[in-house]
Amino acid sequence: MTFNESLELLAERAGIKLPENKSFDDPNTKLKEKLFSIYADTTIFYHERLYKPLAKIAQDYVKKRKLNSATLEQFKIGYSGETNELYTFLHNKGYSDKEMEIAELCVKGKDGKYYDFFRRRLMFPIMNVSGKVVAFGGRKLDDDDNPKNPKYL
Numbered sequence: 001m002t003f004n005e006s007l008e009l010l011a012e013r014a015g016i017k018l019p020e021n022k023s024f025d026d027p028n029t030k031l032k033e034k035l036f037s038i039y040a041d042t043t044i045f046y047h048e049r050l051y052k053p054l055a056k057i058a059q060d061y062v063k064k065r066k067l068n069s070a071t072l073e074q075f076k077i078g079y080s081g082e083t084n085e086l087y088t089f090l091h092n093k094g095y096s097d098k099e100m101e102i103a104e105l106c107v108k109g110k111d112g113k114y115y116d117f118f119r120r121r122l123m124f125p126i127m128n129v130s131g132k133v134v135a136f137g138g139r140k141l142d143d144d145d146n147p148k149n150p151k152y153l
Helices: 003-014 029-049 053-064 069-074 085-092 097-102
Strands: 106-108 114-116 121-127 133-140
Touching: 029 085, 029 097, 029 121, 029 133, 053 121, 085 097, 085 106, 085 114, 097 106
Parallel strands: none
Antiparallel strands: 106 114, 121 133
16 A cells, blocks of 8 residues: 555544645655546446446356356456447546556557457456555457467456
8 A cells, every 4th residue: 555545544444534635645646546546437337338238248158157246246347348448438538548558458559549458358357455446357258269369368
């Protein structure tokens, strides 16, 4: 945990409201908070996509693995789609290309366009001890045996 995260956790436990103007912020705090925000929005995006008709392959996999609705909800398991749907979603929410790159959710292709890093995968948000999403794991759902397309990312 960073200093700020520790301070916020302890203040919350003690029932103390911290002042809005945090003069103890380090230079990376704003970026870190932005990344937490991007990851939170991405978690919701992936989780909601799991229940859409275009995620049939993921829905079938989840049924085969006998994951019930409570488990899917508790762990916010989701589905990443094709090409650049996440990029479009995050861009429309106001995140910059640089922020998405730093979050490692979108990558710039040789053509200069941005593409989603995770495509056609069952998505697992990875959380820190504070319950904030800090990364994602994705499991491939198709039968592609290409070593450039690993089973897990």
